[in-house]
Amino acid sequence: MAASTIHGRHHTGHNEGLQATQLSRDLGQIAELIELCFSAQMDAGGRSAVREMKMLSSLGPLLWPLTLFNGTAFGLGLGYVWREGGRVIGNVSLYRGGRHPWLGPGFLIANVAVLPEYRRRGIARAMMIETLRLAQQKQGRWVSLQVEADNAGAIALYRELGFEQLETISQWTTGYFRPTVLPTPHDEWPVRIRRRGEVDAEMDLIYNRARVGAIAWTRPIAQGAVQEMASNVLLGTNKEHWGVFDPDDGGRLLGVLWIDVINWVSVRLTLFFDPALEDPNGRRALLSRTLRLAHLQGRRIQIETAAHDDPVDEVLISNGFRKVRTLVLMRKQLED
Numbered sequence: 001m002a003a004s005t006i007h008g009r010h011h012t013g014h015n016e017g018l019q020a021t022q023l024s025r026d027l028g029q030i031a032e033l034i035e036l037c038f039s040a041q042m043d044a045g046g047r048s049a050v051r052e053m054k055m056l057s058s059l060g061p062l063l064w065p066l067t068l069f070n071g072t073a074f075g076l077g078l079g080y081v082w083r084e085g086g087r088v089i090g091n092v093s094l095y096r097g098g099r100h101p102w103l104g105p106g107f108l109i110a111n112v113a114v115l116p117e118y119r120r121r122g123i124a125r126a127m128m129i130e131t132l133r134l135a136q137q138k139q140g141r142w143v144s145l146q147v148e149a150d151n152a153g154a155i156a157l158y159r160e161l162g163f164e165q166l167e168t169i170s171q172w173t174t175g176y177f178r179p180t181v182l183p184t185p186h187d188e189w190p191v192r193i194r195r196r197g198e199v200d201a202e203m204d205l206i207y208n209r210a211r212v213g214a215i216a217w218t219r220p221i222a223q224g225a226v227q228e229m230a231s232n233v234l235l236g237t238n239k240e241h242w243g244v245f246d247p248d249d250g251g252r253l254l255g256v257l258w259i260d261v262i263n264w265v266s267v268r269l270t271l272f273f274d275p276a277l278e279d280p281n282g283r284r285a286l287l288s289r290t291l292r293l294a295h296l297q298g299r300r301i302q303i304e305t306a307a308h309d310d311p312v313d314e315v316l317i318s319n320g321f322r323k324v325r326t327l328v329l330m331r332k333q334l335e336d
């Protein structure tokens with residue numbers, strides 16, 4: 001088939017062209033495709049997901065039920081591949097994204113990839129159109145994805161399909177965190193653990209005001225996630241929500257930092273700010289105060305923040321953080 005004739009919905013002969021993903025047939029080849037198309041930007045998590053996919057495909061489907069339940073590959077069961085000459089040359093994966101408190105249930109799209117020699121023939125577009133249709137059939141109300149900010153080609157494709165840009169976020173990381181000089185605390189700005197009675201204020205900040213509210217795409221934020229604060233001494237895990245409060249306006253919540261101690265080694269931080277917080281010291285205070293906490297010292301810290309927030313970037317850089325990537329979050333709402 002001349003690939004230039006691809007228009008939207010196009011199913012070709014047996015096991016060729018656009019095909020609903022069949023893990024038992026496609027998993028190993030999807031892993032190879034992802035590895036080839038994303039090798040430059042893949043982090044440790046991505047590499048381990050690819051290893052897991054290859055391992056599963058070599059085991060064969062009969063053994064999958066033993067391993068799949070906690071695997072990344074599990075989500076790959078939904079989506080579309082494009083096959084040419086018996087080989088997977090394109091892939092789009094669809095994952096369940098959870099329930100957004102106002103938009104309802106939704107999906108995440110990931111692993112959009114076409115082999116270099118098959119690009120610009122409409123293959124990604126055709127797979128995306130069919131994947132969006134599938135999300136709609138499964139009662140999804142929205143679909144989100146993230147793309148590297150400098151990937152103009154992919155961003156053009158998603159825009160053409162009706163995705164809107166919600167936010168640009170940066171991901172930063174440290175080695176084992178040991179600041180030589182502790183950050184200035186900026187004591188004029190009250191910073192403390194958020195109280196139980198302030199859950200609604202936090203929800204309102206994250207969903208209605210914060211620039212990175214859209215972060216909900218990766219970890220759709222249900223009310224439960226906002227309420228959740230728990231620690232497990234044995235596992236070394238701990239979740240805390242810290243806030244920075246307006247010293248004048250009756251202690252209004254202006255920023256939230258989620259501290260998620262994942263294990264003895266790693267901590268994930270997520271920072272949300274009300275744009276009304278303009279004072280650079282107010283923006284620095286939350287991070288400067290929490291980076292002094294004993295349980296962050298000596299751990300590897302990852303943080304997600306709205307991109308290009310100068311006061312925050314300054315605190316991160318002066319404390320030895322390194323910017324890993326900048327991502328654009330995009331979402332399309334699906335019709336009834």
Ligand SMILES: CC(C)(COP(=O)(O)OP(=O)(O)OC[C@H]1O[C@@H](n2cnc3c(N)ncnc32)[C@H](O)[C@@H]1OP(=O)(O)O)[C@@H](O)C(=O)NCCC(=O)NCCS
Nearest residue numbers: 037112113114119120121122123124125147153154156157
């Ligand atoms: C992004 C990618 C999946 C696109 O696949 P593709 O099959 O070449 O895309 P299509 O041919 O369906 O393109 C559809 C439209 O998207 C836009 N587009 C796609 N690639 C583009 C590029 N490199 N530059 C500019 N526009 C591009 C164009 O508008 C194109 O329409 P046109 O060819 O009529 O101008 C492919 O380039 C790829 O695998 N890249 C590496 C992995 C990656 O970056 N994936 C996205 C991660 S979020």
